[in-house]
Amino acid sequence: MALSTLAWATMALSILVLPGVATAILVRSMRSEDRKLALLERQDNIDSYSPRALEELREWIQTNPNDPYAPEARERYNECVRTLREIDDPYYDWSPEQIEKLETIEE
Amino acid sequence: MGESEARTAREEWGSRFGFLMALVGAMVGAGNIWRMPFTTGQNGGGAFLVAYVLLLYLVAVPGLMAETMIGRYTNNGVIGAFNQVLGSKRARGLGLVVLLVNVALMSYYSPIIGWALYYAGHSLLGTFTQAGFQPQAFWNGFIGNTALVVGMHTLTMAGLAGVLVFGIRRGIERVVKWMIPLLVFALVAVAIRGITLPGGMEGLAFVFTPDWGYLTRGSMWIAALSQALFSTGLGWGIALTYGSYLGRYDDVPLGGGLFTAIGNTSIGLLAVFATFPVVFAFGLEPTAGSNLLFISLAEVFPELPGGAAWAAVFFVSFFFATFTSGLGITEVGVTTVSEETRLSRTGSVLAVCGAIWLFGLPSAYSSSFLGQMDFIFGSFGLPLATLSIIALVAWKFGPERARVIDLNRNAGVYVGRWWNPVIKYVIPTVMVFILGYGIVTNIGTDNQTLTIVGVALMAVLVVASVAVMSVVGDAPGDRPGAASKGGD
Structure with a gap:
């Protein structure tokens, strides 16, 4: 049974807004930690508010x-x-x- | 390190990845694997997903930000957090309510982890692919053998204690850092296998073909709301407890809020891909709940080429999902007991795990009792715990104060003023509505007696907890030089 175009679109959108967003957040969060650690090693302190x-x-x-x-x-x-x-x-x-x-x- | 030194230094997560995996692992449980696929399919497929994602971003994400934030801000477990923010001995009673709901929840969840462990063990032994294997008889033989079920419950609690005794970094973090990635890879592998089965795409069509008419049905929105709230573990005290072990430079909103809610739901979506193609390819009943896992899927894996390996991948990953939840739920008690008593970390682990084991015996002995506990604490205990924690941030600490002083501190994403009304009005209203809806819809049904018992039990729990905490002595944290810290 072939999926309808609407079902394909819903599935693609679900993958995008759930695992897609989760992966993007995970990558951003890990990079953010790496940057904080690098700054802390270099200058021993970082700013805490934007x-x-x-x-x-x-x-x-x-x-x-x-x-x-x-x-x-x-x-x-x-x-x-x-x-x-x-x-x-x-x-x-x-x-x-x-x-x-x-x-x-x-x- | 001396005892006094050990009790003043609070442990922190060793890495960002460890914290994120621990929190997502705690929230991903049996419900994600056997409830999310079925609920999605039953409520209009894609239409349900649209409503669910909307509510996830509107309610669960801000709520988890608030819970994780109050944990990091207070650096305390549930009772200590209530005590610090409300500043009274009596206030600790609400923390005790959250703690007791967690212990009750874990008392019937541990036997379920035991079931998963039993099936994971047998999948590794190749039992399901042996000639003449009868899944229904195998399940009946297992669940009817009280000694075996109690034994698996005992083994589960011993396993959890064996991890928790090593603390946050060397215990929980070390385990979840490989269990959760393996769970994700296993679900992806099973999903690919399922989709490539003849007829497997029908399962995806059932789940993803949107029936927009469902968007006008109140029952679909209630189902989406319940799934968004309860599958993310909002307000159970887990995010608060895990958040209390964050360091001063750690972010809360991006990891504690967004990643936890969306990562948890993503694994639920993977479970949809992993189960529904197999269900439709083999003509199984998609609404079978736990039976779908333990009977139906055990029946079909042997029919796949390399079925023993696929069964092992699936059941071991299911065990990982339940075990990591068990770690999170039990840690709520361990952290709190080690802070509020003179017990060491090891003593607290033994006390909490021992109590859960003891209270879990009736649920291990009787599946019917387990179902009743699930109904009472799932319908009334968890909303009560969520309401208590959200109320702490919403009405005492204050959302604007929480947002400007702590939530946006070292944050990976800026949280604007929109957050305040969501925390102060939307989530409490939703929780009260869910509690009320649960009561109203169950009156006049077969669950009426259980509903009355549940409501009465929660009322007694609140009154007794407040009374007990108002008469017991000061917590060690209140006495100079005796700050007990949970994760050491």
Whole structure:
């Protein structure tokens, strides 16, 4: 029995969005780990937030200064800023101009 | 290393690959192999897959991100995580609920792993290709032999304990790093063999020919939702526990969320390719569930050229799928017990595995009891556990706080604000709906008594767990200098 065109299309799409995506994620995740390990070996530290994630963290800290988790958030924010200033090669896509503009938040 | 030193250093995964294989292996179980193909075929084939994938991305992926994140953030097992976020002794009761549901789940899952082990062993011995082999008589002879089933249950728990006693890196990780890739290769090999059988393509036509009319049926969406939630293991405490062993530079959303949910479902899809062509090529009943595996497939493999080898590949891979789930479910208890008591890792493994073995004896003794346990804990226990864990992130920790402080930290993929309403409203609503739907649809049926027992049991479980945890003494983690850490 031959499969209909629609069945072939559904099967191909299923393979694409499930094993295809899973394989792509696995490869990306493994490459990401390799890059992190290489950076850690070379400079002993890596930045922990992307530009967008760090910006959101800063906004959240400013909006919720008295939140019970705010001290930890400030600590994480400042740690990332200090790391970005220290290292030569950031893990995330930071430009020198973006790093230059960053300021730590008073803890 | 001295005892006090050993209890203060928490173990971490040795590699990214090990963590991903462990988490996906824990979520891939018997249900992926015997339930996913049948559910897909019964609910409109391709239409079901469309609905399923949609719900997988909408509910399961964000939910798993939340569960893994809270594990990494707290660096604790289920009770410790609830205690740390909610900050009260009574709150540990909800963690205890998750723990007890896991122990109950494992008590009837262990005999099923024992069945898989028995069939894997016999497939290696070539039993299924011997002259005069009768699959139904073989199954009846096995399941009717209480000593044998209890023996396999015992062997299963001993095997799990033998792996878990070595900890996360040297135990679980070392095993799953080869079991899961072998499972995938085995399913691919069986699938290729099945598709090339005369009539094998009919099985694929049954599964993949979409009947779009099903998209308007509520029952299909319920089936897709149940499969998306329960086959991914969301909210069982496994992702939380495994996530608690991640290092500070590890990503959560890409691996803990996306890969776990999609990788798990991909193996379910491989199971569709591996079983349905064979089922249709040999004219078997596709709705036979566990019987399909243990009776029908055992019957057809000998009829294939090189059938003994194909049977071995299939049944050994099925055993791997169930065994790696057993590791994940049992580790939830082991991590928690080693953190919340003075027991060492070895002591915790023996205590948890011993308790599961003991509570599993009735399920090993009686398949009927096993079915009742599956109904009660599958229908009410697991949704309750999921609701507890998601509620912890959604309503106490807060999704926005979780997202900006921890989820996007060292993340391989950025998670936007869309995540917040999904965690806060969508998943809890879905879980309450599933619980309610399960109750309403079973009232007035043969399952009415079991439904009432199940609901009552869950209510007692919550009240008793909260009461017990509010009166027992402080956990070792609460006392200065005595931080018990599970994976040592």
